[in-house]
Each structure stands twice: as C-alpha cells, then as structure tokens.
Amino acid sequence: MPRTTTVECPGCPPLRAITFDSLGLIKVVEARGERGGVPSVVERWGDPDASKCVLAASIDDSKHDPLLVVARKNGLIEIINSLNGDLHVSIPNVGDAGAQLEDDGIVGLHLFKRQRQESLSRSCTLLTCSTKGNASMRSIEVSNPAESTSVDSIKSWNVCSSGTVLCSKVDGNEKYALFGGKGVEVNVWDLEMCTKIWTAKAPPKNSLGIFTPTWFTSATFLSTDDHRKFVAGTNSHQVRLYDTSAQRRPVMSFDFRETPIKAIAEEPEGYNIYIGNGSGDLASVDIRTGKLLGCFLGKCSGSIRSIARHPTLPVIASCGLDSYLRFWDIKTRQLLSAVFMKQHLLEVVFDSNFDDKVAHAAADVVLVQEPQNMDEIQGDETETEPVKRKKTPKVKDECKKRASKENEESKKMKSKKKSKRVKAESDD
Amino acid sequence: MGVKRKKSETEELVEEGKSNDKNIESSYKKKREILPSMIKNKEKRSIVHAKMKQEKKLEKRKKLKARDANEKRALELGEEPPPRAIPRTIENTRELDETVCRPDDEELFAGNDADEFSSVLKQERTPKILMTTCRYNSTRGPAFIKELQAVIPNAHYFKRGTYDLKKIVDYANKKDFTSIIVVHTNRREPDALLMIGLPNGPTAHFKLSKLVLRKEIKNHGNPTGHKPELVLNNFTTRLGHRIGRLIQSLFPQDPEFRGRRVATFHNQRDFIFFRHHRYIFESKESKGSDSKVKKVKDAKGDKISQERVIARLQECGPRFTLKLISLQHGTFDTKGGEFEWVHKPEMDTSRRRFFL
Numbered sequence: 001m002p003r004t005t006t007v008e009c010p011g012c013p014p015l016r017a018i019t020f021d022s023l024g025l026i027k028v029v030e031a032r033g034e035r036g037g038v039p040s041v042v043e044r045w046g047d048p049d050a051s052k053c054v055l056a057a058s059i060d061d062s063k064h065d066p067l068l069v070v071a072r073k074n075g076l077i078e079i080i081n082s083l084n085g086d087l088h089v090s091i092p093n094v095g096d097a098g099a100q101l102e103d104d105g106i107v108g109l110h111l112f113k114r115q116r117q118e119s120l121s122r123s124c125t126l127l128t129c130s131t132k133g134n135a136s137m138r139s140i141e142v143s144n145p146a147e148s149t150s151v152d153s154i155k156s157w158n159v160c161s162s163g164t165v166l167c168s169k170v171d172g173n174e175k176y177a178l179f180g181g182k183g184v185e186v187n188v189w190d191l192e193m194c195t196k197i198w199t200a201k202a203p204p205k206n207s208l209g210i211f212t213p214t215w216f217t218s219a220t221f222l223s224t225d226d227h228r229k230f231v232a233g234t235n236s237h238q239v240r241l242y243d244t245s246a247q248r249r250p251v252m253s254f255d256f257r258e259t260p261i262k263a264i265a266e267e268p269e270g271y272n273i274y275i276g277n278g279s280g281d282l283a284s285v286d287i288r289t290g291k292l293l294g295c296f297l298g299k300c301s302g303s304i305r306s307i308a309r310h311p312t313l314p315v316i317a318s319c320g321l322d323s324y325l326r327f328w329d330i331k332t333r334q335l336l337s338a339v340f341m342k343q344h345l346l347e348v349v350f351d352s353n354f355d356d357k358v359a360h361a362a363a364d365v366v367l368v369q370e371p372q373n374m375d376e377i378q379g380d381e382t383e384t385e386p387v388k389r390k391k392t393p394k395v396k397d398e399c400k401k402r403a404s405k406e407n408e409e410s411k412k413m414k415s416k417k418k419s420k421r422v423k424a425e426s427d428d
Numbered sequence: 429m430g431v432k433r434k435k436s437e438t439e440e441l442v443e444e445g446k447s448n449d450k451n452i453e454s455s456y457k458k459k460r461e462i463l464p465s466m467i468k469n470k471e472k473r474s475i476v477h478a479k480m481k482q483e484k485k486l487e488k489r490k491k492l493k494a495r496d497a498n499e500k501r502a503l504e505l506g507e508e509p510p511p512r513a514i515p516r517t518i519e520n521t522r523e524l525d526e527t528v529c530r531p532d533d534e535e536l537f538a539g540n541d542a543d544e545f546s547s548v549l550k551q552e553r554t555p556k557i558l559m560t561t562c563r564y565n566s567t568r569g570p571a572f573i574k575e576l577q578a579v580i581p582n583a584h585y586f587k588r589g590t591y592d593l594k595k596i597v598d599y600a601n602k603k604d605f606t607s608i609i610v611v612h613t614n615r616r617e618p619d620a621l622l623m624i625g626l627p628n629g630p631t632a633h634f635k636l637s638k639l640v641l642r643k644e645i646k647n648h649g650n651p652t653g654h655k656p657e658l659v660l661n662n663f664t665t666r667l668g669h670r671i672g673r674l675i676q677s678l679f680p681q682d683p684e685f686r687g688r689r690v691a692t693f694h695n696q697r698d699f700i701f702f703r704h705h706r707y708i709f710e711s712k713e714s715k716g717s718d719s720k721v722k723k724v725k726d727a728k729g730d731k732i733s734q735e736r737v738i739a740r741l742q743e744c745g746p747r748f749t750l751k752l753i754s755l756q757h758g759t760f761d762t763k764g765g766e767f768e769w770v771h772k773p774e775m776d777t778s779r780r781r782f783f784l
Binding site: 022025050236259262279280297303322323340342343 | 533534765768775
C-alpha cells in the first residue's frame, strides 16, 4: 500500500492557549473563527535568553484582571498580565537561605484564585515549591513594576528532608497541596495550617523481592471538590490511584507503556485522566477501572511535558520536547491541530475567557462591516482589551452557536467514521 | 487444485455465455496491454521482460539524441537552447515541513547559543571522545573502532568490560570527556552507533549499515594524522540541525588544511552517509578536444594558460550509513529517559516526508 495519506486537521474551536518554552519565551496561540479555526502564534513576550528558561507556570484566569505567574531558571518569579503580557511584579525566589538559585529551581507553582475583596486590593497569593522541598506561601501586592513591591507574608516550610521534589499540585478548593518526587513519597499538606496530613506508603516488594525506588514524576487531584483522591505517575511507568481516606498504599496501579509518565491531567467532571509519557504517547484512561480508553495518535514524537484541559470546551492541549503544541478532541481522540513553536515547550495553560473576546470581535465585525479584515480587529482588540471588559449580552447567542457547532462536529465525525469504515472494507 | 480449476472453468463458461462479441474485444485489449508480471511461465516472462527493457532503452536513447540535436542546432543558430527538464525526485518533491530552519530565525540562533554543544563549538572546550563497544566484541567491531579512531582526532578507546553504560558516562564526565561513542555489534557486525554528548547533552541512537572498512575499498588511501575538515550536508530541519551539531561537536573546530583530509556526513532522505577522503589539487595540461576549443579562444584573447586545476579524491574509509532511531534528552537512560524524537510507525505517512 502506498503511504501517501495526508492527515488533515479539522481545526480548533476558538480558544487561547499560552505556552512557555526553554528560552524563556511566552507565546500566545489563538484559534479564531466559528468552525475549524487554525491556531497560530499571535504574540510573543520576552526575548530569547536561556537563563530565563521557564520552570513552572500557573494562571488565574478570572474574568477580572487575569494573572499569570512564571518561575524562571534565574530565580525570578514574575507576575504577568495574561492579556497583554505586561510585567506586574518580579520577585527573587529567596527563602530562608540567601543563595539557593542554581541548584534549587522551582518545580511547583500555583497562583491562588482571588476572592473579590482581594482582587480589589490587588494582591495575590502564591505557592511555590523548590526541588529541595522548600515550599512557601506568599501574598504579593500587585502594582506597577516601577514601584516597590511588598511581599506581605511568607509562610514557608519544608516538605521533605531528603530527595528531590518533582511534582506538586493544589486541589480544586485550594486548601490542600500534594508533593512528590524522587525519593519523596507523595504527601498531602493542609495549606491553612501548614501541616502534613497524609503520607503515602511505598508499595510492597514484588514477587521477586525487588523493591522499586520511589520516584514520582507527576500527580494530579482527581476532581475539583474532592481532595482525597489523586493520581500519581512514576518514573517506572506506573500510574497509581491514591485515596487518602482509605489506605496509605495505592488503591489501584497500572502500567502504561515503557517510558516514565511525565504528565497527568484530569477530567474535571468525569472519571477520565490523560497521561503523557517520555516517548510522546498520550492516552486517556478510565480511572475507575484503570482501563485504557484509547491513545491520541498524531505523530507526536517527543516527550510530553504538560497537558492542559480546556475548562469548557472538549479540548486538551499537550506540549513537550518535540516543540509542537497540539490540540486534541477528547471524545474522538483526534488531533485538531498542531502548532510548531520552535523551542522545547515546558508548560501550556488555557485562557478560558477567550470566548467572550470572540463575541466582542464578532460584534465589532458586525458594527464595522469589515468581515475580512481580521488583522485590524485583532490589533485593536489587543490594544483595548484591558479597558474594555463589559458584560457581554451575547452569551446566550454564543451558547447556541456552540451547541450547534458541536452538533455539526459530531455529525462530521460520524460521517468520517462511516467513510473510514467504507475505506476499510474496500481495502479488504 | 481440481476444485479451483473447476471454478475457473465455470467462470469462463458464464463469461462466454454473457457476451461473445465483447470477449473478442477484451482479449484483443489484453494482448496489447499484457504485462510481463502477468505471465506465469518464467521463461516466457523473462523473455518478454528483456524485450520490453530493450525497447525502453532504445526509446530513451532516441529521446536523448533528439534533445542533444535540438540543443546543438539551437546553439548553431545562436538561440537559447531549450531549458533542460529537471527530473522529479523524492527529495525535490519533499513534503512541506515547517520545522525547516530559516537563516533569519533569531530564536534558532539564541537556541544554538544555549544548547549543549555551544561550549565545544565555540572552542571553549576541546573535544575529547571516549569510544567503547558493547560487551561482546570481535573481528569487525575492533577494526571499525580502529578506523573510526583514525577519523576522529582525540578519540580514546576503552575496553567495555562489564561496566554499565551509566557508570561509563559518570567516569567520562569526571575525566572531562565531551562525547561518548558506543559501537554496538551483532553477530560480529557493527549495527548500531550511540553518540552521547557530555555532560548533559543528548543521546542519539543510530542504526549503522553498509559498513565497508578501509581494507575492502579498492585503491584506498591512508589518512594522515591531521585534523580533518568536516562536511555536513543537508541537515535542514530543527532535528537535523541538532544532529548536525552533535556530529560537529565530535570533531575539532580548527581543521588543518595542510592535511587535505575531509570527513563527510551527507544526509539524503534521512540516511546519513559517511565518507572519508583525501583530496589533492592537481594542475593538468589540458588536451584533446577541449584544447582545440581553448586554442580558438586563445587566438581571440590573451594567452590563457592551458593548465586547469582539478581536485582528485581518494577514499580512505571507513564507509558507512547511519539512520537516526531516537534522540534522547539528557545522557543515556533507557528506563527514565525522555525522548526528544523517536521514530514511530504512525509518522510514516508518506515517502516524501523526511525528518532530518
């Protein structure tokens, strides 16, 4: 059979994703258009500089004044406006000991969602965790970078005495955090009290009496409102489900392929998890049974470093060392599109407020009567965005549109499947 | 067999019943379009095939002659000869690849400055290579290592013994080596090559094939001890660029041109061909038909010296072909390693798609 198929990508629903790469660049990828928009790099923030390599990032995509936190290799933590890339605050990551930059990079970073009062006072709270296990929580006054920034309070503690922390995660209600790593069993901390409430226990030796050393590489909480269940991936390609209310050993564990699990993401309303490993395999698994639902196939050739689930649309994004950002459909597990980003990507996050902007843009188009001039719209949109944040009256319309679009998509899928089947038959 | 024959017979009967007139027509067509592969008798098939081949050859020759004649006539008339058609090859019609490096890409150069090889390529560190083999090694393996050592300056061979590769990496890091090359042999024939950049460079795993040692090359030369020049051809994409830099970091960056020695890594359709040559520039008295033309020219203009300089090559071996299997992030680690690129069967969507 001649291998001459070209894999066509159906394109993405309108979305906005932000990626972070090894040269410290932050790139914004947007897909526009009602159906099948091709995502492309819209903006690039920062200059290429290897010392500013991004180690961790987190987003607080609230409707009002969304913020982005980036931890860099040179020990700076930067708070950035996620709409236009303005640098708000840049603070050095210095805990108790003075010089701890080079060998103690930040692995875990979480920006807490702000309450209304807090957002009025323009302060935000951060949780950082370094490889040596120095976790600290600090609240920072967000103001212009010219003015002096004040770090209000630092609560810091040590997660582990030895070993290196490789993953940390904060649960949906932002009251608990988990940490794990090489030589560090997964442990859960109460963030208000700063106390360790639970530690995992290593699984017993196997039938040959061989003990696999602890080496967690990724972890995530299963659902937003339950902090008791979480999933962790290990370096020995094992995925483990823990239930803190049940036992200290994993409730369930299964193997996935043969390279370390590098990224895990959960489905917020459901039982699926998405796992990505060191050789670029991405799969979704039903965590109730541990059964593999299917793999995401699409020429993904490099290690997957980060998986992000879109808060509303049925889309996940994955990125990694092959320097492609890929968008996948959850239901069909089909590649929606891939964007080449030139550098090794380390992190991807979604900006969930982008739909509103599209509505804005659409309204603009209707007003101006220039449907083809996308660039201009884009341009003035980016200029006026921070100011113009009205409530959109078009939400209903949009919902309808989305619904109809989804219908269309599903129809498409069906037809495609059919055609595939026909093909297969003809091949036979 | 009997059953089969019966079936075919019945089919024939049915066909005959259907249409007699058409049958004649179709058989006529069949005779015209008959392909050698459809003939079941081998002798007959080979005869037909040979005949067809001969016909094709003649046709081609005729075509070429016609073209040459056309060109000649055009030249005589003082016209522009018709442009020669460019043959379509797989490389020509390569699928569009967005990862191909562009010279105006500032991120590429910033990335180059920051990558693992930059210290060697900027001549801050001199390349020092540790060479070793797999655990069992005999005949062709050591011979290949010996020749590879002649190609790559400052390469030190260490017996593998029973050491783990990870321990060897640690040792080499301590001793300030910049790369490790591991030659893997299977059934006394080298079949894989592992290049590890140190201290935290990537690990490239190549398949090695078509190995021809120096001794087996006719009229081979013997290389001198000078630092060779390096030619890297066709490493176009981001991945190819990285592989190219990895290979470049094995060689010293200041070649001794006195030695007139070239090592070539030529990438074509994702296969990397290695050749090792000595070259010499020779000035030769031109003669024969060429000189006649020149004499005419001489009469017109000044006396141009009748010498022309040609470069002559002599291959020194070894000669081998590499194909990239995987590129791993960090040093060798089979269990916990992260891959920057692995070949997967699903990536082979087209024969016109290349990765390097």
